[in-house]
Amino acid sequence: MAASGVRVVQAAPAPSLLLLAFFLLPSFARGWGTDGHLIVCKIAQTRLTEAAREVVEALLPEYAAGDLSSLCSWPDHVKFRYPWSSPLHYIDTPDHLCNYDYNRDCRDVRTGEKGVCVAGAIRNYTDQLLHHKGPPFGQGQYNLTQALLFLSHFMGDIHQPLHVGFTSDKGGNTIDVDWFEKRQVLHQVWDSSIIESAKQRFYNDSVDGLIQDVNNNITGIWADQVPRWTTCGVGGPACPDVDATESINEACNWAYRNVTNGTTLGDEYFHASLPVVYQRLAQGGVRLASVLNRILWDGDED
Numbered sequence: 001m002a003a004s005g006v007r008v009v010q011a012a013p014a015p016s017l018l019l020l021a022f023f024l025l026p027s028f029a030r031g032w033g034t035d036g037h038l039i040v041c042k043i044a045q046t047r048l049t050e051a052a053r054e055v056v057e058a059l060l061p062e063y064a065a066g067d068l069s070s071l072c073s074w075p076d077h078v079k080f081r082y083p084w085s086s087p088l089h090y091i092d093t094p095d096h097l098c099n100y101d102y103n104r105d106c107r108d109v110r111t112g113e114k115g116v117c118v119a120g121a122i123r124n125y126t127d128q129l130l131h132h133k134g135p136p137f138g139q140g141q142y143n144l145t146q147a148l149l150f151l152s153h154f155m156g157d158i159h160q161p162l163h164v165g166f167t168s169d170k171g172g173n174t175i176d177v178d179w180f181e182k183r184q185v186l187h188q189v190w191d192s193s194i195i196e197s198a199k200q201r202f203y204n205d206s207v208d209g210l211i212q213d214v215n216n217n218i219t220g221i222w223a224d225q226v227p228r229w230t231t232c233g234v235g236g237p238a239c240p241d242v243d244a245t246e247s248i249n250e251a252c253n254w255a256y257r258n259v260t261n262g263t264t265l266g267d268e269y270f271h272a273s274l275p276v277v278y279q280r281l282a283q284g285g286v287r288l289a290s291v292l293n294r295i296l297w298d299g300d301e302d
């Protein structure tokens, strides 16, 4: 989305296009790119229980044709329409500490308001969906279609390591790097470029084979870890604090490692980072399914 916005601006557009570009341009690229969210939601969809799938299908607008993954980037497109939602995509942690604390870090950086971060948002939308009384929807206080889309998106975002990054560099958004020959910010490398390069090199530019391979690893080499991914020690339907802690650790161990302003990132960095990206996408998908399976039911139970 950031890339297409920039291209529109460079093309010396007509005023209407300029206006469009203004609405499309995010102030900072935040969160997995379109492919990342698609991958997380596709993985999740195949793991839903019958009951959860029915509720998901009932909540999705008709044009989605039952495909949650087709709308998993929606929250990135409404940051301007819903400015309150833009701080819900990430967490800024203190520089170089490499840890995360909900009470310390989950707040709106601009206003200081507590709970305004991706971990708080996951709790918020989980609660909204948990308290629904089954279909028909739309009679309560909240729009549960939006709750589903926000939750599905934020479960992806919290697994992007640089979503739980340092405060002063805005999660790698102010660190310029050369990704092979292309100048971009470090955050974008982790949102999109690593996935994009893997797609081009290994999957003939198609995301389907990549998703297939991640799914094969979930049922293969990662199979004995998967139950641990979905165990919430605190017993909640979601464990955003666990997810966020893992992300800041991965950010320090992999994303920020050996990178300063102006560093050129090439094959070595790509090959070191790709397994981390694959695993975070897998964990995001598996955990999204697990959360939805825990909270979505048809209203007939008890």
Ligand SMILES: *[C@@H]1O[C@H](CO)[C@@H](O)[C@H](O)[C@H]1NC(C)=O
Pocket: 084, 088, 115, 116, 117, 120, 121, 122, 124, 125, 142, 146
């Ligand atoms: C919770 O959801 C409501 C409805 O979308 C929204 O107005 C509020 O800002 C959200 N708060 C957080 C912390 O996610």
Ligand SMILES: *[C@@H]1O[C@H](CO)[C@@H](O)[C@H](O)[C@H]1NC(C)=O
Pocket: 061, 138, 143, 144, 145, 146
């Ligand atoms: C809920 O939000 C969706 C997406 O923005 C919108 O299309 C739908 O009309 C809303 N539903 C209600 C009942 O307001």
Ligand SMILES: *[C@@H]1O[C@H](CO)[C@@H](O)[C@H](O)[C@H]1NC(C)=O
Pocket: 169, 174, 175, 176, 261
């Ligand atoms: C990196 O350099 C750019 C200008 O080249 C500057 O705007 C940015 O603040 C720098 N980032 C950091 C983290 O120093």
Ligand SMILES: *[C@@H]1O[C@H](CO)[C@@H](O)[C@H](O)[C@H]1NC(C)=O
Pocket: 204
């Ligand atoms: C790669 O994609 C192109 C264009 O989509 C297609 O024509 C070609 O057959 C594909 N190659 C392989 C090996 O799948």
Ligand SMILES: *[C@@H]1O[C@H](CO)[C@@H](O)[C@H](O)[C@H]1NC(C)=O
Pocket: 210, 213, 214, 217, 221, 278, 279
């Ligand atoms: C799957 O696991 C194999 C073996 O560890 C690894 O080489 C491959 O890159 C992984 N692929 C994905 C998409 O996770």
Ligand SMILES: *[C@@H]1O[C@H](CO)[C@@H](O)[C@H](O)[C@H]1NC(C)=O
Pocket: 257, 258, 268, 269, 272
């Ligand atoms: C980081 O730098 C150290 C020391 O130069 C090097 O041994 C290591 O391989 C580098 N790590 C990555 C991921 O590039």
